Amino acid sequence: RPAPREKRQQTLLLIMDQETKRDQLQTRYNNLTKERDQLQTRYNNLTKERDQLQTRYNNLTEERNQLQTRYNTLSEERDRLQNLLYGLESWKIKCDHCQEGWRYFDSSLYFLSTEKKNWEESRQDCLERGADLVMINSREEQTFLFNLHLKAWIGLTDSVTEGTWKWVDGTTLTTGYWRAGQPDHGGLFYGQEDCVEIYYGQDDPVKTWNDDKCGTNHNWICEKAM
Structure with missing residues (x-):
């Protein structure tokens, strides 16, 4: 059985050992707390940086959208101005020729004579103007x-092959838009009316053609494409 003195020494050693372990645990706790705080600080900094990047991204996205809207608006304005320019150029062409007796319709120019000639002479006049006698290709024309x-x-003529x-x-x-x-090729004068004229004194605009000598x-009416 240990003596009382020896027992006290053992107790003191046990206490010192426990205090040492406590101090070690406290040190580890303090270190972990410090590391946690550092990690929390890093986390907070990263969160702040992320939020800043998100804000920059949102701002850039909004700026991109604004630029896209401006681009679309400018593209529409450009197209509108191009159409206006085309219209003005077309109008200038039409006006330039209108001053010379030409009319404009659906990408073609039409010359209306003020004098009268036979069919061959009329066609020759058109050819000299860089055109030809009008060919009617649609109901609108x-x-x-x-x-x-x-x-x-x-x-229009059937002078080469009668009836064709x-x-x-x-x-x-x-x-055809015949009256x-x-x-009728001239009725009693069959075969004599081989060229076609257009009438205006009719009620129906698509029934105005007549064959004549x-x-x-x-x-006559000349036509040339623009």
């Missing part, structure tokens, strides 16, 4: 010519 109120030669109507470019007629009873003098 027919209506446009009808509204000119002119009785005039057009570029061809335009001056050699293409065969597919859609009632036309073409090619040697008859009429006004």
Whole structure:
């Protein structure tokens, strides 16, 4: 059985050992607390940096959207101005030719004569103007010519083959806008009316063509593409 003195020494050693362990644990705790605080600070800094980057991203996105809107607006304005410029240039072309007796319709120019000639002479005049007698290719073009109120030669004839109507470019007629009873080739004078004129004194704008003798003098209409 240990003596009381020895027992006290053992107790003191045990206490000192526990105090040492306590101090070590306290040191570890303090170090961990310090490390935690450092990590928290780093986390806070990263969070702040992330928020700043998010703000910059949002600002750049908004700026990009604003620039895209401005780009779209400028593109629309450019297209509008180009259309206006095209319209002005077209109008200038039309006006320049209108001063010389030309009319404009659907990308073509039309010359309306003020004198009268036979069909061949009329066509020759058109050719000298860099055009040809008008070829009517649509209902809209027919209506446009009808509204000119002119009785005039057009570029249609069956002078090569009787009954086969061809335009001056050699293409065969597919859609005609004949007056009632036309073409009649002259009735009793069959085979004598081989050229076509357009009438204006009709109620129906798509029933105005009449075949007539090619040697008859009429006004004429020239056409050339723009």
